[in-house]
Amino acid sequence: MNLDQAREDFLGYLTIERGSSSNTTDSYARDLQRYVDHLAKQNITAPDAVKRADVTTYIATLSDEGYAARSIDRAVSAIRSFHRFMVADQICETLPTADLPAPKAPLHLPDVVSRVRMAHLLDEQNFKVVPRPGEKEESLRFRKRVACGLRDKAMLELLYGCGLRVSELCGLDRRTVFLEDELLRVFGKGSKERVVPIMGAAARALVRYLQDGRPVLEASRSGDALFLSTRGTRITRQAVFSVVAQAGERAGIPTPEGADGKRHGLHPHTLRHSFATHLLEGGADLRVVQELLGHASVSTTQLYTHIDRTHLREVYLEAHPRAHIR
The missing domain is CATH 1.10.443.10 (Intergrase catalytic core)
Incomplete structure (x- = not known):
């Protein structure tokens, strides 16, 4: 099974087993499609072929492309969950996201009406x-x-x-x-x-x-x-x-x-x-x-x-x- 197929299985797991909302699933789908496409350009398509350096390089790329810290944080969360799922489902044996630090999103106080x-x-x-x-x-x-x-x-x-x-x-x-x-x-x-x-x-x-x-x-x-x-x-x-x-x-x-x-x-x-x-x-x-x-x-x-x-x-x-x- 390649990463793209694993991504589809993961999204199905979110919807059916986790009962995640359509908004959450759609967000994860976009984040992971971007991630899988990036890895494919590096000729990485097998789940066990992903190394920690590949993940950290991708996160750095998001930052270089001007993504907000909150968007990067969400992407990291999606990637972590995706790799944990693949290990738990025995799709692969390696977990390149173990102890992966997430970027700290700046405090954003929500708008309030007096x-x-x-x-x-x-x-x-x-x-x-x-x-x-x-x-x-x-x-x-x-x-x-x-x-x-x-x-x-x-x-x-x-x-x-x-x-x-x-x-x-x-x-x-x-x-x-x-x-x-x-x-x-x-x-x-x-x-x-x-x-x-x-x-x-x-x-x-x-x-x-x-x-x-x-x-x-x-x-x-x-x-x-x-x-x-x-x-x-x-x-x-x-x-x-x-x-x-x-x-x-x-x-x-x-x-x-x-x-x-x-x-x-x-x-x-x-x-x-x-x-x-x-x-x-x-x-x-x-x-x-x-x-x-x-x-x-x-x-x-x-x-x-x-x-x-x-x-x-x-x-x-x-x-x-x-x-x-x-």
Whole structure:
């Protein structure tokens, strides 16, 4: 078996046995295809022919080509897992990635929307729909636009109020919502299940959508999907990205420039970051926030403590009478 065939077996293992998400599998597929192609140019196609020097040379090549440290870190993780799989599956005997150090990615603090801006973003008025010229309120088109307004409000409230990922929001079914118990059953990365509370503004917005929005959007193809498109199908990730970006634009929330120098609008994950940060600022325990976010390791959640400490410093500088004395 050559490296390319082993790569296909490994991707199948990730999907079927590990239950990895399609996003993870796709990322690993791209990283490993690049790796295998690089080795093939060096006439290395057999799994046992790969030496440690070949791996380290490839990693250095990624750095020379300008790949970000985070991208290189992900590639190294994919390569390590790939070689461990080949040894475990007896495809080869050598493990050239043993004790291979990973490049340390620089600390990147996620973007966070302030509480004041978040309140403006979720203001009821931003989701109100009025008839267009010549449009009758009883028309199906107008009723669908009103239903979409209720849906969009509920989706943003859940992203921020429950700290959901976009994929988790899109994957919600009506049967996973337990409003009487104020709970949502969420399926996160790797199909891992967790239960998160839904209450207050998020619960109220969801009830309104279920009562007055979803029935208007519902069609024979809807199934049990919670959030629906205008065609009655399950809402897509792309649609959620668009809804959040448009809401951010209406609320005047500035967004940072991307790698291409353009501003791509408010990102749904920013609402999840804001959820975690505001909880910690309010005194929530780090382990509780970890559980709510569905992080496998508390070290991932600890990233938000850096933001919280920044917030504490700003409050101190603003409030203490002697903070600015030199």
